[in-house]
Amino acid sequence: MNQHWLMKAEPNSRIVKGKEVKFSVEDFEAVGTTPWEGVRNPEARNIMKSMRLGDKVLFYHSSCKTPGIAGFAEVTREAYPDYTAWDPEHPYYDPKSEERNPKWFMVDVKFVSRAAHFVPYPLLRKIAASDATTPPAGLEYIGEKEVSAIREMDLVHRGRLSVQRVQPEAWEVIEGMAEKGGWTEETKGGGRAKNKEETSINGKRKNEEGTGTDTDTRRRSKRRTCMKS
Template identity: 35%
Template structure:
């Protein structure tokens, strides 16, 4: 089973709001590489939920992919800040997936702690200049991160 890491700003969607909702649409991804990762996801895949652009950025919990990717409806909505003038109903360049709640961690695992683990050296999250919002996580990295909980 592939593992993933997905970033969200907590005021957009937090692990606590996903816990409350049970499931949500993961949309608004506007990077082609991250979009391609969304398209590679399969129902049942697990992901680390990373809170970004907030006072305490880090891994806050675990979610599960519920659906295969589908066209992101926000790309076609002129009232959405994710609207894409180049996308059409016949050719939507962007994708979304539905995700479900699995677990919230007692404390967020901060980026500084993740960067200190040699087992995570190849994880895009800890590499300088990497800003991807969706990325794969190797099984070794997955287990290393879970050992911090």
């Protein structure tokens, strides 16, 4: 049985060590399949080591004005050493990680599709805090079971972790929301998501789930890594 996950990336331009590290849903679609390198948080690393071929992924825009779920992906290669940690020129080089004893790991992930309706994080928070018997306007197709599934998501409780587990029930709710949409700017509390063209986000880089920087969010070097068979 496939497992389900959520993986974050920054859609806005940001330069680290002279390299562009943004990776938006548009970038993901263009590259097709990518190694998910640069994760430097032990818990997020361990979660990636639990991933298996065919597992489903929610692709999440993080550290931006309106964070949220922008697309869907699939794991195509299980965890292997993150060799970018050994590269002194890589933005997230770690001198404590050695090739003979790697500290960090990554998986390969394949782009599947954009979310027809960008699912904003503020809306998920609003649903989680709502009365399960009265869903927000435009989301009447969400019932008590769906509200409960969102309420239990790690994203709501531990939002800053860049790689997270997603329960099957929550996956189904998010998948349905991305397909059906229905919310308005007023419903979600700022910004609307009526079609896939509205997944482009601008604004100051900021951690969306609290103050400070999401130091664990996956950043991608502009240099495209060649895929290995």
